[in-house]
Amino acid sequence: MKISFHGADRNVTGSCHLLEAAGKRILIDCGMYQGGRELDEENSEDFGFDPKTIDILLLTHAHLDHCGRIPLLVKRDFSGEIITTSATRELARVVMLDSAHLQEEENERHLRHALRHGKTPREPLYTTLDALNAMDYFGRSAEYGKTLELSPGLTATFHDAGHILGSASIRIEEKDGASVIFSGDLGNSGRPILRDPQIPPRADAVVMETTYGDRLHKPLGPSIDELYGAVNDTLERGGNVIIPTFALERAQEILFYLREGVEKKILPRHLPVFLDSPMAISATEIFRHHPECYDAETLALFDGGKDPFALPGLKFTRQTADSIALNQLAGGAVIMAGSGMCTGGRVRHHLRHNLWRNDSSVIFVGYAAPGTLARIIIDGAKTVKLFGDQIPVRARLYTINGFSAHADRNELLAWHQALSPAKTILVHGEEKAMRSFAQHLHDTEVSMPEKDAEITL
16 A cells, blocks of 8 residues: 555645556545645646546545535546535535536636736636536445445455544555555534544544644633634623634534523524524525434434424525625624635625624634634734725724534543554644654554655555
8 A cells, every 4th residue: 555645735725545456546635725725826836646547536524625616626627526425425515516606706806906907817627517526426325334445355344434424534545465554634523413433444544634733622612602702702891702613523523512502591592693604594494414423412413393493583595685684784793604614605795784893703613724814813813904904903802612513632542552554644734743643652553644755654
């Protein structure tokens, strides 16, 4: 077996790893780089391999930084089979179509700018048609714990990673040869909605994420209390609550806790909550299709005829006109909108209308990569540029880390120790987090490959 690394190497986004085994070339994930504007060019560069030579793509989950460049892969002549869980397949379709739509909108803005200044307009990374074409290559659906034959003598088994709906760690084994586990992104234990991460059977090597390899998360209970406190405090001040929200898992989890807050009379019964994200709305509907991914608590709610994501004041705003109308709200509303890192989407408009207001609040409930607008605000910027205007940051800011969908250092260590691999390859983490995590690993050979590096097992 030989593995080469083409994304999320000493950084957090753009996951893409190529495994060569038993005469097959197998790609694990094909994600988009996220962060500053300079990453637009990185996303459009060569993959580091010829897409035509890839036989199979195994997709761990449907986050953009793991599936976002699949349409580009197909556009550049990939013609193999894409294998993933049925839940990931449904979510990936929504994510890729949303990404294509945003790129087309961004391209239209660039086109107008280029024409005004006599410059050559650039092409979008891919279009809606490219995203739809990519769905034609999704083949077999993987079931947790059931072994799939990739080729004679080469198998793959998906195990529940507990990160988002349908997420998986993937164990690949060569008959009479080496075995390797790709962790994907690992979730937190003891959370509502999804089951805890499973421990796959031991393998010779593990390619492991380290997003939070250098820190512990705030406990969940105090994080929920802080969310309720932030909402109530903002309502008392007469402002709006803006929550930049990842459409997959985070949006559903926040709805789950807002519903509980209303039911426990901690929050007002008819609290106006707007889910202003077509992708999050679609994802919430997809969540209802896949009880095989739920933990016992959420499954019991569904079995009892209760929707865990519904609350009396909840409104879905799919249409652009409805989203624009939210800008007229003087106060008293909770607006959840994408994207979670504020790199695009409707949340940027809501920030433009609320970030300058002393009575409003912005609640960050997820990871913010360096260079993203979310990280810039969190790091203390006094003003930020939105749609050509410099907007002062006067709103009250909350960063609540306890809602992270990623395992923290201790949970990553426990997962790793249960496997005790001879070789550990660290990916999907900022270099500082990787090096910190590596210091806690014992009795294993540790590697931290740079982009395009190769490792032979």
